[in-house]
Each structure stands twice: as structure tokens, then as C-alpha cells.
Amino acid sequence: MPPSPADFVAATPLFQGLSAGARAELAAKLTSHRFAAGDVLVEEGLPCEGMYLLTSGRVRITRRSRDGRETTVAWESPPSTSGELPLFDGGPYPATVRAVEDVTALFLAKEDFRAACHQRPELALTVLASVGRRLRRLIESIDFGAVTRRLARYLLEQSQLSGQDVIQLPGFDPELTTRLCAEGGAITQSLERLIEGGVIRNDGGRITILDRTRLEDEASVPD
DSSP, X not given: OOOOHHHHHHHOGGGTTXXXXXXXXXXXXXXXXXXXXXXXXXXXXXXXXXXEEEEESOEEEEEEOTTSOEEEEEEEOSSEEESOTHHHHOOBOSSEEEESSOEEEEEEEHHHHHHHHHHOHHHHHHHHHHHHHHHHHHHHHHHHHHHHHHHHHHHHHHHHHHTSSEEEOOOSOHHHHHHHTOOHHHHHHHHHHHHHXXXXXXXXXXXXXXXXXXXXXXXXXXX
């Protein structure tokens, strides 16, 4: 039997801690949507209409700089959510969410979310706690965001020099840490971020580039 909307609500980190009854009530308000690769789920600057729970496929989250250039903020795959922040502050969507492959998602309208919060106060508290954890991770990620950028540039440079998509990292020796201006822990975090995003694979220091376009995107973020 395929997963039900309630199953996806239960699996989504944003709603962890809700009672079975609260999950069932929330699931009853969800509507299913499909997006082709390249379709926009939510667009930066537009009024918030609701949020999405991803059920299959991956999305890319971007923001525009003042000169109109897009910067990738994150890549998300199920179970995760997109577009929930404006549900609380009433502002527009702060970023654009675009499908990078075929995506299915469950939509929760803003009015339904607010009504559910009035009926189930624990829903608002649970979501606020989850949003707070996301914000904390974002703040913690700022420091090694630059490391990820330098690591991506390093991998692309080494790939160009060798003419291959496989790079052997020299380990966290002084040469690498000096080149990336980072300690081993920050380099490890950056590697894990690229691995989790499906950009590279790491086999004991033997790095294989899986998605060159996304690696180039990571490397091209302005300093």
C-alpha cells in the first residue's frame, strides 16, 4: 500500500512530535500536486499561499541578489517542506523553490494551516520549534558556506587538470587546509553537504563528481 498523506506528515521533520490525531487532521487538509523538472513551486517575492511537503523528487532553493543573480541556498528532497516561513510572519516567500526533477508534493493552504493552529495549539509550537532548529543550522552553516565554495572550486580545478571526474583528496594535511583556509572539521562538513546533495561521492578520499552542473553552481557563489 502506498504511503498516505498522514504517513508523509508523520515522516516530515517539521511535524515531528504531533499526536496521531493532529497528524490526521492536518493530512485531511492536504492536496496533491505534480511538478515537472524546471517548474516553480514557490517564487521569491510573491505572496504566500501555503507550504509544500515534498513526497518525491528534489528541489533547488534560490535567492536573487541585487544584481539579479541567483544564488543557491539549499537542495531539498523528501521528507522536507518548502515555503513555511511566511505562514508565521505574513510576508512574501523569501526564496524560489524550483523542481530539478519530476516532483510530487502535498500542499497545505495558509488558511488551513492557521485554522489548524487555532484548533491544535501544539501544531504551532511544534512547527515553531522545527523552524527554530532550521534557523540554528543556517546560522551554524554560514561559517562553512565559504569553505564549501572553496572546496567546490578546488575539486573543479583538480578535475580540469586531470581531465577526469575522479579526484584523490590529499587528506586534511597542511596543503589542503591552507588551500581551503579551513580546519579539517569544516572541510568534513562541506564534503558531507555535497555528498548529501548528490553532488559528489566519497570513497575513502577518492572523490567522484556526480553532478558537475551543481558543483559549478556551488563554486560560482559570489565571495
